[in-house]
Amino acid sequence: MDHGSNNAPCRDWVRWAIGRIDADYTRSADTHLIPVEMPALPHIALYLKDEASHPTGSLKHRLARSLFLYALCNGWVREGMTIVEASSGSTAVSEAYFARMLRLPFVAVVPRTTAQEKVAAIEFQGGRCHFVDDGGAVYAEAERLAADLGGHYLDQFTYAERATDWRGNNNIAESIFQQMAREPHPIPRWIVCGAGTGGTSATIGRFARYNRHATRICVADPEASVFHRHWADRSVTVATGGMSRIEGIGRPRVEPSFIPDVIDRVEVVDDAASIAAARVLSLRLGRRCGGSTGTNLIACARIATGMAAAGEAGSIVSILCDDGARYASTYFNDGWLAACGIDVAPWEAKVQAFFANGRME
Ligand SMILES: *Cc1c(COP(=O)(O)O)cnc(C)c1O
Numbered sequence: 001m002d003h004g005s006n007n008a009p010c011r012d013w014v015r016w017a018i019g020r021i022d023a024d025y026t027r028s029a030d031t032h033l034i035p036v037e038m039p040a041l042p043h044i045a046l047y048l049k050d051e052a053s054h055p056t057g058s059l060k061h062r063l064a065r066s067l068f069l070y071a072l073c074n075g076w077v078r079e080g081m082t083i084v085e086a087s088s089g090s091t092a093v094s095e096a097y098f099a100r101m102l103r104l105p106f107v108a109v110v111p112r113t114t115a116q117e118k119v120a121a122i123e124f125q126g127g128r129c130h131f132v133d134d135g136g137a138v139y140a141e142a143e144r145l146a147a148d149l150g151g152h153y154l155d156q157f158t159y160a161e162r163a164t165d166w167r168g169n170n171n172i173a174e175s176i177f178q179q180m181a182r183e184p185h186p187i188p189r190w191i192v193c194g195a196g197t198g199g200t201s202a203t204i205g206r207f208a209r210y211n212r213h214a215t216r217i218c219v220a221d222p223e224a225s226v227f228h229r230h231w232a233d234r235s236v237t238v239a240t241g242g243m244s245r246i247e248g249i250g251r252p253r254v255e256p257s258f259i260p261d262v263i264d265r266v267e268v269v270d271d272a273a274s275i276a277a278a279r280v281l282s283l284r285l286g287r288r289c290g291g292s293t294g295t296n297l298i299a300c301a302r303i304a305t306g307m308a309a310a311g312e313a314g315s316i317v318s319i320l321c322d323d324g325a326r327y328a329s330t331y332f333n334d335g336w337l338a339a340c341g342i343d344v345a346p347w348e349a350k351v352q353a354f355f356a357n358g359r360m361e
Helices: 008-027 060-073 090-101 116-124 135-149 156-163 172-179 199-210 227-232 271-285 291-309 334-340 345-357
Strands: 033-036 044-050 083-086 106-111 128-132 190-193 216-222 265-269 314-320
Touching (some): 044 172, 044 291, 060 156, 083 156, 090 116, 106 116, 116 128, 156 199, 199 216, 265 271, 271 345
Parallel strands (some): 083 106, 190 216, 216 265
Antiparallel strands (some): 033 044
């Protein structure tokens, strides 16, 4: 490929492409910060940043926009190029949305076991799926495919932390702090999030430090994930023994975008607890949220329990990461839970007890 000799038409197209994304952003509203009532804990306020309300239904909408802008401004994407990503879920859905906006073909490299709803969501946004048998092979296959097609591999796991403007530009952290301004405790004591790419925790952690806020960052991590092991011992970089059932978070390998040094605390959460929390919270909010929101809620409940025991007052902010409609046939389906051997009943009771008496067991 000749990148150098005549890049004027290319620059025109890049200008057009960035303009399309900018116009889309200008048409968009910010996501809400929802207060979650906890009458049993009158001195602690809990909020959820509603990332399900993005046009593509998850926090990956922000990431996809940032990855496209980063690639365009780096001169990596040109008119007609095929865009490739290694993702079985929300990232591919959001990236397909932006690829279509720029009239670029989009291919998601996904494990063959990917749920039909996910494949349908990617196809609905105009993308197509390329299946691989071994889930661990998606990265190499995405790289190979992009090279073969003369396309571009967006590589969320490498670029998430650097494609996002961590100092501001209305990133998720800046938006949270602005929306907290009129609350009784405007500077959160804790912000709780999960880690998939690690991009969200990196952005929030850096933003809090940069602005000299006292806010601390907690990552809520599934049992099967390597992230909490790596956080405790940096020599551990892979986890064996299966995948978490919580989509979007917890990884078997430490991703390059995971920045452990900005994280102050890690809470390890059982998958059954995450799913139970997502179900109880969905009933309380009157709308369904995904499993990783449940993981976050468990960590928030533990932190709130500790704050109350220590006589502390303050606020905790976490993230409603994606829409639970995507999990109607899984987390919200008793038959699926039974088939997986997941018993949510004891955990649902614990989460209900937390809301009733303010203590998480
Ligand atoms: C990606 C994702 C996360 C984690 O966000 P990262 O910024 O990638 O660490 C949490 N929940 C859901 C549903 C996700 O898709």
